[in-house]
Amino acid sequence: MRIGFVGLGNLGKAIVDRMISQNVDIWVYNRTIEKARNYNHYKEPNDLFKNSDVVFIIIRDSKAVEEFLFNTIDSKHLQNKIIIDMTTNSYDFVIYAHEKLKNLNAYYFEAPLLGSIPAAQTGSLVMLISGDFEIYKKIEEIIKTFTRKIYYFSEIGKPTKIKLLNNFALAGISQTLIETISIAQHMGIEKEVIIDILLNGAGRSYFLEIKKDKILNEDFSPQFSIELLYKDLNYFDELIKKFHLYSTVLEPFKNTLKKAINSNYSSMDISGIYLVLREKIFNDEKFINGLRLFETGNYFQAHEVLEELWREIPQDNKYKNFIKALIQICAGYYKYIEQKNPQGAKKIFKNARNYLLNYVNENVIMDVKEIIKNIDEVINMIENNEDISGFKILVL
Ligand SMILES: NC(=O)c1ccc[n+]([C@@H]2O[C@H](COP(=O)([O-])OP(=O)(O)OC[C@H]3O[C@@H](n4cnc5c(N)ncnc54)[C@H](OP(=O)(O)O)[C@@H]3O)[C@@H](O)[C@H]2O)c1
Structure with a gap:
């Protein structure tokens, strides 16, 4: 059988290398073509399907598989093909893919893998597989070149x-x-x-x-x-x-x-x-409590707890001003909601925004870009005299 392989990501590449080391004759396709250079490869995925009987696929996720199989590959090239999809998919997707590919006269196998690169290198991955049993028996030997154990299930969706x-x-x-x-x-x-x-x-x-x-x-x-x-x-x-x-x-x-x-x-x-x-500040009890208090609308207490944390952080710590920004967000809410001072609140939110701009590319566990966007939204709401208390500004 002519064997094609789609997806030279971290695991895909390790599997291909293993199969080649076991003398499997294999042709590959990868979206980013550079990664395929050292292998027998096709630049066009339809050519790979045209010239293969069995196609192994291991790409990012179900969205990618759906896009690839049903939008990129011409359905006439799917006919009679054996497709072994080793991607970790969503349950709904595999149910859909089994059905859809059956209607296109292809043999679809959901075949997720247990194990990672070291297991692939030693041929000791574990495969869970479901699909037509007779066809499975025909491809079992190829799969054995990179697995130590295969669990076949007759029930579709069970491997996933x-x-x-x-x-x-x-x-x-x-x-x-x-x-x-x-x-x-x-x-x-x-x-x-x-x-x-x-x-x-x-x-x-x-x-x-x-x-x-x-x-x-x-x-x-x-x-x-x-x-x-x-x-x-x-x-x-x-x-x-x-x-x-x-x-x-x-x-x-x-x-x-x-x-x-x-x-x-x-x-x-x-x-x-x-x-x-291991990052002490983001796992500090005060940090966690401060965020909890903020979430429950206790803006003043949240401000106090975070400020206590801020005082303990050394001057040269790169996260000090990030905590300062969070303190100001709490203060902004307090000023607007409790003290009914929209101008003061706006000023504080703008300060927080300025501090946050320095953290867009830093490792700070929160989605800083989203928080900045939310601050702009809050300022807008304040200008329109709207209630901001239900607006979730801090996002993980
Ligand atoms: N790594 C593991 O240890 C492991 C273990 C078990 C299961 N898995 C599963 O195996 C799959 C691949 O894992 P990985 O670690 O090899 O992933 P990865 O290193 O992130 O590689 C992802 C692969 O998918 C391709 N891809 C992404 N989107 C695509 C699209 N829209 N169309 C075509 N190709 C697309 C990428 O192509 P480009 O090179 O062009 O980006 C790349 O070849 C995932 O579902 C993962 O959950 C991984």
Whole structure:
């Protein structure tokens, strides 16, 4: 069978290299063509489909797969093709893709993977797969070149449900362990010591074993990126809602990843959440309390608590003026709502805006651009004598 491969991202490239090392004859396509240069490649994705019997796909997300398969590839080139989609997709998308591709006379397999680059390099990924069983048997040997275990499910959607469950667990395990390490450090326990002890105690896990060196050396080059895990948690969120289920811990996990994204760490490896969790100011009780008080409309108290934090921050700390901006936002609300002083409030909001302009490209866990946009909106509302109390200005 002629084999095509779409997607030379972090994991896709590692799989292609592994397949080539196992003597699989393979032709690739990648949207950014430069990444394909060292491989037998097609510049046009339709050419890849025309000249392949089996096409492996591993690209960013369901939106990308939908766009690629149904808008980029001519449907006549999909006919009779075996499509193995290893992207981590949303549940709704895979159900739709199975149906749609069946109608186009193609064989679609949802085939999410467990494991990352190191597992791909050693041929020890785990695949969960669903699709036509007879066709699956024909492609099993090719899949075995980069996997150590394949779970075939006759039920469509089941691999995706399990994959999303797995990544929910991954988010929890990684976050708990990394938070443990950073809290330990703030209490004076060395990183090496806490990691070693966790590995010999309750924290012993595949995650810590494979990410230990990344955390120790602060090498957050991506194997599996923060933004992709955030995407998967959003898919998981959609999935549990569909089944009327609820998670008590999903929101905090998502929040931490969102903070990392706001801090411009999106393309870092998931172990990079360490940078967010270890930052003392943003994990300080006063910071968290200040934001909570603000959210509940206690603007004066929020201002007081954040100011206390601000006083403790050394002059040369780069986040000092960011906290100042937040204090001023609290003060602006207080001035307008409680003290009924629109002119004073406007002035304070403008000050906050000026401070924030210096933080647009900094790693500050909040979406600074959005906050600036919101300040402009608030100033506008004040000028129109509108009520700003329900307006959410601080965004994660
Ligand atoms: N990395 C892991 O350890 C891991 C593990 C299990 C599952 N996964 C899943 O595997 C998928 C890929 O992960 P990755 O880490 O390899 O991602 P990545 O490094 O971010 O690469 C993303 C790939 O998708 C391509 N792409 C994005 N949008 C596209 C579009 N609209 N049309 C065509 N191609 C598009 C990119 O092309 P360009 O090069 O042109 O940007 C790139 O090849 C994701 O769904 C991820 O959740 C990853």
